[in-house]
Amino acid sequence: MEKTFVPRITSFLCTWCSYTGADLAGTGRMQYPTAIIPIKVMCSSRVDPVFILKAYLKGSDGVFLGGCHPGDCHYEVGNYHTRRRFAIVKKIFESLGLEAERLRLSWISASEGPKFARVANEFTEKIIEMGENEAKKKIFL
Amino acid sequence: MNDFAALGAKIKAADGPGEAIKAFLRQAVEKKVADAVLVPVKVPAGNSYAWILVTDMSILDDASPVAPVMPVQGAKALKSLTRKGHGELTVMAVMRPCEIRATFELLKLNQVNLEKVVLVSYDCPGAIPFRDYVKDPGFGEKNFQAVMAAGGPAEKNVKPACVICDEFSRVDSDIHFGWFGESGSSVLVIPSSDRGVEVLGSMGMECSDDIAGWKKTISGLKEKKTGKRTATLTETAKTIQGLDGLLGTFSECIGCHNCMAVCPICYCRQCYFDSEVAKKTPDFILETAKKRGGLAFPSDRVMFHTGRMTHMSLSCVSCGMCTDACPVDIHVAEVFSYMADITQPAFEYTAGRNDGVPLPLRKYEEKEVPQVHEIVKEAEGEEAAHE
Ligand code: SF4
Ligand code: SF4
Ligand code: FES
Numbered sequence: 001m002e003k004t005f006v007p008r009i010t011s012f013l014c015t016w017c018s019y020t021g022a023d024l025a026g027t028g029r030m031q032y033p034t035a036i037i038p039i040k041v042m043c044s045s046r047v048d049p050v051f052i053l054k055a056y057l058k059g060s061d062g063v064f065l066g067g068c069h070p071g072d073c074h075y076e077v078g079n080y081h082t083r084r085r086f087a088i089v090k091k092i093f094e095s096l097g098l099e100a101e102r103l104r105l106s107w108i109s110a111s112e113g114p115k116f117a118r119v120a121n122e123f124t125e126k127i128i129e130m131g132e133n134e135a136k137k138k139i140f141l
Numbered sequence: 142m143n144d145f146a147a148l149g150a151k152i153k154a155a156d157g158p159g160e161a162i163k164a165f166l167r168q169a170v171e172k173k174v175a176d177a178v179l180v181p182v183k184v185p186a187g188n189s190y191a192w193i194l195v196t197d198m199s200i201l202d203d204a205s206p207v208a209p210v211m212p213v214q215g216a217k218a219l220k221s222l223t224r225k226g227h228g229e230l231t232v233m234a235v236m237r238p239c240e241i242r243a244t245f246e247l248l249k250l251n252q253v254n255l256e257k258v259v260l261v262s263y264d265c266p267g268a269i270p271f272r273d274y275v276k277d278p279g280f281g282e283k284n285f286q287a288v289m290a291a292g293g294p295a296e297k298n299v300k301p302a303c304v305i306c307d308e309f310s311r312v313d314s315d316i317h318f319g320w321f322g323e324s325g326s327s328v329l330v331i332p333s334s335d336r337g338v339e340v341l342g343s344m345g346m347e348c349s350d351d352i353a354g355w356k357k358t359i360s361g362l363k364e365k366k367t368g369k370r371t372a373t374l375t376e377t378a379k380t381i382q383g384l385d386g387l388l389g390t391f392s393e394c395i396g397c398h399n400c401m402a403v404c405p406i407c408y409c410r411q412c413y414f415d416s417e418v419a420k421k422t423p424d425f426i427l428e429t430a431k432k433r434g435g436l437a438f439p440s441d442r443v444m445f446h447t448g449r450m451t452h453m454s455l456s457c458v459s460c461g462m463c464t465d466a467c468p469v470d471i472h473v474a475e476v477f478s479y480m481a482d483i484t485q486p487a488f489e490y491t492a493g494r495n496d497g498v499p500l501p502l503r504k505y506e507e508k509e510v511p512q513v514h515e516i517v518k519e520a521e522g523e524e525a526a527h528e
Contacts, residue, residue, distance in 0.1 A: 049451035050413060050444075057444050059432065070507070070521070080505035085451075087513040088484055088502070092450050095483045097382035105520045139435040140388055141443055 007035045007061035007127045012051065014044045016074040017109050018066030024113030032120040045078035049089045052103060059136035062102045062127040069107040102133065149319065149331035150341065151350040157289065158263060158320045161328045162206040162235060169233055170198055174343045175259060176230040179218065181208035188278045192218035194232065206235040207263060209285035210274045214462050215240030216247055216405040223254040233259045238312045239460035242493025243405035245313060246456040249500050252408045259340055262314035264321040266291065267299030271465045293321050294362055302461020302474045305373045307366035310359045313495035316340060322358030329355055374479040381476060387443045390476065393469040396439040400463035400473045401449060406456045414445045450480045455501050456492045457481035487512040
């Protein structure tokens with residue numbers, strides 16, 4: 001019997017917006033994939049580039065980063081910093097020939113339950129298409 | 142460095158630029174524009190150089206402002222000296238261009254205080270790899286004499302980082318000693334900042350010599366070196382592609398973290414990668430090993446190196462200390478320079494300038510610079526659709 005691939009997508013969600021948005025999706029009984037493994041952070045800017053690298057190198061099939069819309073961060077400018085942190089990781093992935101498409105940033109407000117469900121589904125589908133993260137098999141990593 | 146001055150002071154240098162700099166330092170102290178100088182001095186054992194804060198000028202006799210090796214990055218020495226602020230003394234520090242550039246990165250990170258420091262740079266021919274030198278200091282000295290005699294940025298016998306360095310001349314120092322392309326018997330003392338102008342003025346040095354010829358020489362040499370840098374780093378890029386490329390590049394890495402310890406930019410008292418939080422529980426390790434079928438120890442070498450790229454490539458000045466310190470000859474500096482050449486332009490930033498521009502990860506733009514925008518626009522695009 002062929003095993004279906006259920007990816008693991010490490011998802012950093014800020015407590016004020018994206019996590020609440022995800023919660024809303026849940027209470028609204030909207031389906032989003034079990035692949036999403038939410039990790040609550042106070043602000044998306046809490047996510048150091050190394051968190052993203054670590055998730056990837058430890059074998060997460062995708063890494064998702066969710067924050068408030070620009071201008072709406074609970075800490076006012078946190079997500080502006082997030083943009084830059086996310087950009088440098090992406091840049092480094094691209095320059096090293098790593099699969100930058102496994103990283104995804106999205107702005108989801110506390111009231112955007114449907115958007116969370118949609119983005120989560122889209123990203124999961126894309127990761128399923130891409131297949132497993134090869135880092136999972138590297139014993140020397 | 143922009144054209145600060147079109148004029149400099151041509152001074153005699155019959156015994157080479159190093160001696161000319163020493164004479165200048167003596168004069169600076171005599172004229173009381175400096176109270177002490179920070180320069181490399183050969184250690185008593187004769188097999189290395191150390192940064193000495195010289196207050197008794199007779200010690201200068203043994204100093205080598207243009208030393209053959211870089212055992213400690215000058216910016217680090219200056220950091221030890223001024224980490225807690227400045228004192229009463231004005232210090233004149235003579236450093237290589239890459240050391241001065243690292244100093245400005247540290248200035249932006251509040252790790253040095255330049256209030257009472259006069260930075261002196263010089264046309265740098267390169268430095269001898271430290272391990273080569275230590276193996277046979279006599280041979281190292283001879284090698285360096287040959288490098289100096291060639292009168293330009295060296296192409297061999299110096300550190301790999303120096304071979305591809307295109308920032309070997311004037312940087313944002315206060316005073317620069319230009320000697321590439323000058324006749325063997327003279328050097329140009331060039332004021333490169335307001336402070337530099339003031340210092341030379343107080344020393345009674347008249348800057349009335351045209352430096353256009355020297356500038357032309359430098360830009361010609363620079364162009365050649367930039368070409369060399371690009372060509373070398375293009376090759377480096379090919380070797381580090383994908384997880385396998387990275388694993389291959391760092392396959393000999395013994396995880397000593399020397400590369401980080403000697404890096405002038407890595408100033409953190411405790412690096413994340415050496416911290417308790419980076420250590421894993423036995424269950425987690427076993428779980429990982431089980432999933433993969435096995436796990437190498439020490440693990441996480443690729444994470445360490447790529448993690449450092451995210452943390453400091455924006456400030457890397459390509460000084461080559463990391464390669465110099467690597468016990469297994471990994472070309473760390475080339476990897477980091479390759480990355481620096483990508484990340485710095487992406488944020489429209491150039492490391493090593495005294496330009497007051499904050500480090501890219503310490504600032505943001507509401508409307509981001511094009512390369513950052515390009516990356517985050519997927520998220521911003523949704524934004525537009527959502528409105
Ligand atoms: S990474 Fe290497 S080349 Fe870059 S600043 Fe640090 S020691 Fe110098
Ligand atoms: S100095 Fe060399 S061996 Fe040591 S951690 Fe750095 S790359 Fe690895
Ligand atoms: S609190 Fe949501 S991004 Fe800062």
